[in-house]
Amino acid sequence: MTDSNENIQMITGDPKKAIVKLAIPMMISMLLIMLYNIADSIWVSGLGADALAAIGFITPLFMVLVGLGNGIGAGANSLIARHIGAKNYDEANNAALHAILLCIIISVISTAVMLIFMRQLLEMMGAGETIEYAVSYGNIVFGALFIFVYSGVASAIFRSEGDMRRATIAIAVTAVMNIILDPVFIYVLNMGIVGAAWATVFSATLSCIVMSYWIWGKKDLYLDLSPKNFHFEGKMVLDELQVAIPSTLENIVFSILAIIINGMLVVVAGTTAVAVYTASMRIVQLAMIPLLGIGTAVLTVAGVAYGAHNSENLKTAHSYSIKLGFVLSIAIGIVMYVFSSQIATLFAYTSASASMAPEIATAISILTLFVLAIPHGIMSAMMFQGVGKGIYSLIITLLRSLIFECICSYVFCFVFGWGVIGIYAGLVLGCFLGGVFGYVWAKLYVRKYQRIWDSH
Structure with a gap:
C-alpha cells in the first residue's frame, strides 16, 4: 500500500x-x-x-x-x-x-x-x-x-x-x-x-x-x-453517465466538424485541399498530445479538489494547467513553424504527392496558431469533467467546434473571399473564441464555489 x-x-x-x-x-x-x-x-x-x-x-x-x-x-x-x-x-x-x-x-x-x-x-x-x-x-x-x-x-x-x-x-x-x-x-x-x-x-x-x-x-x-x-446506487450510475455521455458526444462533434470543413475545402479548392488539410491536421493532433496529457491530469486533480471542497487547489489546477499548456504550445508551435517544409515532405515523398508539399507546409505554418489557441479551452473543459459537469464540457466543445470554428471559417472563406487560407484562419479564431468562453465560464464557476466553501 x-x-x-x-x-x-x-x-x-x-x-x-x-x-x-x-x-x-x-x-x-x-x-x-x-x-x-x-x-x-x-x-x-x-x-x-x-x-x-x-x-x-x-x-x-x-x-x-x-x-x-x-x-x-x-x-x-x-x-x-x-x-x-x-x-x-x-x-x-x-x-x-x-x-x-x-x-x-x-x-x-x-x-x-x-x-x-x-x-x-x-x-x-x-x-x-x-x-x-x-x-x-x-x-x-x-x-x-x-x-x-x-x-x-x-x-x-x-x-x-x-x-x-x-x-x-x-x-x-x-x-x-x-x-x-x-x-x-x-x-x-x-x-x-x-x-x-x-x-x-x-x-x-x-x-x-x-x-x-x-x-x-x-x-x-x-x-x-x-x-x-x-x-x-442509481444516482452513482447517473453521476458517471453525466461525464461519460457528453465525453462520447464530443468525439462525434469533432467528426461532424471534420465533415463540414472537408465540404468547404472541396467547394473552394477541390479534393486535393482535403488531402492537404488531413495531412496537416495529423501533425496538429500529434502536437496536441502534451495538452491532452495535461488535460487528463487536470480531470483527476480537479475532481479531488472538488471532493475536498478545496477551492484554492481547484483554482490552481485550472490556472496552472493553462499556463503550462501555453508554454508547451509555444515551444511546439515554434518547431512546427520552423520545420514546416521538412514535416510536409513526410506526406509528399512520392511523385504523385510531391506537388502537395508547399501547400501542406503553408497549412502547417498557419495551423501552428491553432495549437496556441487550444490550451485555455481544453483545460477548462477537462476541469468541468473533473468536477462532474460533463455537459458543460460538451457545451464548450459544441460552441468552439460547431459554431465558432464553422462560422468563422465560412465567413473568412466565402464572405471575405480568402479561400483555403480563410478556412484555416477561421479554425484558429473560432478555437480561440470558444476557448475564451470556456475559460471565463470556468473562472466564474470556481469563484462561485470558492465563495460557497469559504463561507462554511
Missing part, C-alpha cells in the same frame, strides 16, 4: 506537482497508442489497398464504441477522484465497481448491435468491394468489444488514484505486443486481415489480464474492488 498512499498524497497535495507527475506518463501513453495504430496500418497496408481501406471503414465505428468506454472511464475517474478528495473510501470503491458494471452492460449491448447491423452500416458508409475484408475484421474486434471497453475503464481506475505508472505500463503492453503480433499473425501464420484483428484482441487482452491481476490478485491499490463493496 506504500505506493498507493504516495499516489493519494500526491493527488491531494500540491496541484502543480500532481499535474506534472500525472501528465508526463499520460503523454507517453498517448504516443504509444498513436505508434501502435500507425504500426497496425503499416502492416495491414502490405495486404493491399482494399485491406487498408477496410480498416478505414471499421475504425470510425470502433472508435465511437471504444470512445464510449473511455467516456465511462472519464466518468469513473471524475467520481472516484471526488470521493477520494472527500475521504469517502467506501463510495470511491463503489464508484469503481459501478464503472465496471456499466462497462459490462454497454459492451454486451454494443456487441450485439454491431454484429447484427455491421454489414448494413458498412454498406451505408460505401465500403463497396472492401466489405468482406471489413466484416471479417469487424466480427473479431466487435465480438471482443468488452476487452477494449474494460481496458479503458480499468486504466481510468488507476488514473483516478494517481497511479499513472501502472496505467502507462498497461498501455505499453498493448502497444508493444500488437506491434510484435501483427506481422506474426498476418504473414507468418498467413491469417491476413483476420490476423491483424486477432493480434489487436490478444494484445489488449494481455493488458487487461495484467490490470486485473493488480486489482484483484495483488490487491495493492488504494481502492478495494472486492464484490462485497458493491451496492447498487
Whole structure:
C-alpha cells in the first residue's frame, strides 16, 4: 500500500506537482497508442489497398464504441477522484465497481448491435468491394468489444488514484505486443486481415489480464474492488453517465466538424485541399498530445479538489494547467513553424504527392496558431469533467467546434473571399473564441464555489 498512499498524497497535495507527475506518463501513453495504430496500418497496408481501406471503414465505428468506454472511464475517474478528495473510501470503491458494471452492460449491448447491423452500416458508409475484408475484421474486434471497453475503464481506475505508472505500463503492453503480433499473425501464420484483428484482441487482452491481476490478485491499490463493496446506487450510475455521455458526444462533434470543413475545402479548392488539410491536421493532433496529457491530469486533480471542497487547489489546477499548456504550445508551435517544409515532405515523398508539399507546409505554418489557441479551452473543459459537469464540457466543445470554428471559417472563406487560407484562419479564431468562453465560464464557476466553501 506504500505506493498507493504516495499516489493519494500526491493527488491531494500540491496541484502543480500532481499535474506534472500525472501528465508526463499520460503523454507517453498517448504516443504509444498513436505508434501502435500507425504500426497496425503499416502492416495491414502490405495486404493491399482494399485491406487498408477496410480498416478505414471499421475504425470510425470502433472508435465511437471504444470512445464510449473511455467516456465511462472519464466518468469513473471524475467520481472516484471526488470521493477520494472527500475521504469517502467506501463510495470511491463503489464508484469503481459501478464503472465496471456499466462497462459490462454497454459492451454486451454494443456487441450485439454491431454484429447484427455491421454489414448494413458498412454498406451505408460505401465500403463497396472492401466489405468482406471489413466484416471479417469487424466480427473479431466487435465480438471482443468488452476487452477494449474494460481496458479503458480499468486504466481510468488507476488514473483516478494517481497511479499513472501502472496505467502507462498497461498501455505499453498493448502497444508493444500488437506491434510484435501483427506481422506474426498476418504473414507468418498467413491469417491476413483476420490476423491483424486477432493480434489487436490478444494484445489488449494481455493488458487487461495484467490490470486485473493488480486489482484483484495483488490487491495493492488504494481502492478495494472486492464484490462485497458493491451496492447498487442509481444516482452513482447517473453521476458517471453525466461525464461519460457528453465525453462520447464530443468525439462525434469533432467528426461532424471534420465533415463540414472537408465540404468547404472541396467547394473552394477541390479534393486535393482535403488531402492537404488531413495531412496537416495529423501533425496538429500529434502536437496536441502534451495538452491532452495535461488535460487528463487536470480531470483527476480537479475532481479531488472538488471532493475536498478545496477551492484554492481547484483554482490552481485550472490556472496552472493553462499556463503550462501555453508554454508547451509555444515551444511546439515554434518547431512546427520552423520545420514546416521538412514535416510536409513526410506526406509528399512520392511523385504523385510531391506537388502537395508547399501547400501542406503553408497549412502547417498557419495551423501552428491553432495549437496556441487550444490550451485555455481544453483545460477548462477537462476541469468541468473533473468536477462532474460533463455537459458543460460538451457545451464548450459544441460552441468552439460547431459554431465558432464553422462560422468563422465560412465567413473568412466565402464572405471575405480568402479561400483555403480563410478556412484555416477561421479554425484558429473560432478555437480561440470558444476557448475564451470556456475559460471565463470556468473562472466564474470556481469563484462561485470558492465563495460557497469559504463561507462554511
